Amino acid sequence: MEQTVKVFCKNNGQYFDLPMGTSLLEAQTIVGIQKPFLIVNCKVNNKTESLNYRVYQPKDIEYVDISESSGMRTYVRSLCFILAKAVSNVFPRAQMSIEHPIAKGYYGVIQGKESLTDDEIWKIKSEMERLVKEDLPFEALEAEAKEVVELFRQHHFEDKALLLETSDMLYAKYYRLGHYVDYFYGCLVPSTSYISLFELEPYMSGFMLRVPNRDNPDELESPIRQPKMQEVFNEHLSFLNIIGLDNVGDLNKANRTGNMSNVVKVSEALQEKSIADIATQIAKRFDDGVRIVLISGPSSSGKTTFRKRLEVQLMVNRIRPVGISLDDYFVNRVQTPRDEFGEYDYESLYALDLKQFNEDMARLLKGDKVSMPSYNFTTGQREYKGHDLQINKHTVLVIEGIHGLNPELTSSIPDKSKFLIYVSALTAISLDNHNWIPTTDNRLIRRLIRDYKYRNYSAIDTISRWNSVRRGEDKWIFPFQENADVMFNSAIIYELAALRKYAEPILMQVPKSAPEYAEANRLMKFLSYFNYINDKEMPPTSLLREFLGGSSFKY
Structure with missing residues (x-):
């Protein structure tokens, strides 16, 4: 008699008896699940798993398509694996790096090549299409970490070897596509034929990998021009190369060899220099009539500490900053x-x-004296409490708020009077050459800590609200990024190593029964690659103090 196991499918609210050892891919047909878009993974007891996962115990299951965040991550990871193998087939022993997301896609380079020709891009894309057509399986394998480290070194993937070697793992999972091996910190689709929609195009000295639009996954994301953001990325990557910290394995190695103190000092000095440079630019424009500085950026980008540090640098330039809150x-x-x-x-x-x-x-x-408003959040009314403001020839108004770069906010103010700044944790350091750290993950971890520490919000509260926060950012902030006169990258090279010990206890409070557990579990796994560091050397003016406490600024 065939043994069965009972599962509850959240998608349709029904129980099913499955043959013991049935894969989630096989179960998809049995439970009759169809979704608007391609199903790419499944939550098992609120934990994201591959469709190749086999069921041996009673479980709750929920199928996920690419219109959801975890589904799109699975799709993009699988696409990047196909790209990496295609590059290896076209350029044997070549090393490919996916540097960062930009312009609604992902920018990458092939190390050792100053540029890629249209013909070379075409060859890589054609090879990707061939791999998709062959419907090759993505094999998930596991072995002792030291064996996997040696395997990656044999394939000349020192970045992956060093990451695993410094992450204190006993066993490590990795993936194989034909004879090509790679590493990803999340699940993949079952086979290459799932990846039907993508584009590869020349971009700068490398390539742009275009992916489906999350809101309408049947279409590719429409590319946008982001030259200012690209410049920030280029400067940051150049800095990482100079100091020899290309990936998290390098950061962990610096920690283990006693060099983290220097990393902290250099990272903080880099940000201070950037802020000082921005203040100098404002000072030059001040003589030409700039009297309003507008600071914008998404949630947990560190806008408040940036503003306070900028105000110090403005005073060094003999300019008196006066803050105004848009909330009022x-x-x-x-x-x-x-x-x-x-x-x-x-x-x-x-x-x-x-x-x-x-x-x-x-x-x-x-030059008029103006009675300034104050917003009462308790009553929901605007009030005037006798706060009058008048500026003089030495004053600049500093206004921080999410709408600062939207032209409609200051439609009646001459452009020559305004200086626009965009602040966000744009890029820090990659896990390895094929696994980048999303800006949104960096900010979410900051927000988790701040919400818990200062707002009495649980990790469930923060995670459950995050999609809504991001929708607001997509609508009101990101479309206006390139309006900025300057962009400030608030990410700090060592920050996730510093944030780990604060974030983990908060994330561990999310029960496995909660829908938010899948995201909490993903973030904990992501943080586990970073070695704990001693953050005592973090200065009281550090931007991270806004989230961790101990800042010398008042908030």
Whole structure:
């Protein structure tokens, strides 16, 4: 008699008896699950697993397609594996690096090649298409970590070998596609034929890998121009190369050899230099009429500490900064626009009284004394408490808020009077040459710690709200990034090693029964690659102190 195991499918709310050892891919047909887009992985007891996962015990299962974050990650990882093998087939022994996401795609280079010709790009793409057509299986394998390290060294993947060697693993999983081996910190699709939509194009000295649009995965993301952001990435990568910290394995090695103190000092000095350079640019433009500095950036980008450090540097340049909060220009609560769920949308530009804000700024620039508003978050009303403001020839107004780069915010203020700054954790350090650290993960970990420490929010609270936060950023912040006069990369090379010991206890509080466990588990695994570091040498002015505490600035 065939043994069976009972599973509960969350997608349709039904129980099924499956033959013992059935794969989730086989079970997909049995339970009759269809979703609007390609199904690429499955949550098993709220933990993301491959469709090749086999069921031997009673489980809750929930199939995921590429319109969801974890599904798109699975698709893109699998696509990158196909790209890596194609590059290896076209250029044997060549090393490919996927540097960072940019322009709605992923920018990569082939080490040792100053540029790629159109013909070379075509050959790589054609090889990718051939691999997809052959429907080759992605094999997930596991062995003692020391064996996997040696395997990667045999294949000249020192970046992967060093990452695993310094991550204190007894056993390590890796993947094989034909004779090509690679490493990824998440699951892949079952076979290459799942990856039907992609594009590979020349970009700068390397290539641009284009991927499906998450909102409409039947279409590719439309590329956008981001030259200013690319410049920030280039500068950061150049700096990492100079100091010899290309990947997390290098960072862990620096920690183990007692060099982390220097890494902290150099990282903090780099940020201070960047802030000082921005203050110098403002000072030069100050003589030409700049009187308003607008600072924008997404959640947990470190805007507040950046502003405070910038104000110090402005004073060094003999400019007196005066801060204004956009929050004080909220319309009365009953006038606040509502989102698609009928809730007050405080992230909307139109939650602000644009007319009053522009009138007040124009009067301040003329030298008038202006009665400044204050927003009462308890009553939801704007109040005037006798706070008058008047600026002089030595003053610059510093305004921090998510809408700072939106032209509509300051539509009646002359461009020559404004200096625009975009702040975000744009890029820190990659896990290895094929696994980058998403900006959103960096910011989410910062926010988890800050919410828990200062707002009494649990990890479940923060994770459950994160998609909504990101939707607001996609609508109100990211479209205006390139309007900035300068971009400031708030990510710090060593920060995830410093944040790990603070984030892990918070993430561990998420119960396995919670839907948010899948994301909490992913973040804990991601953090586990970083060695713990002693953060006592982190200065009180560090941007990370905004999230960890111990800052010399008042918030």
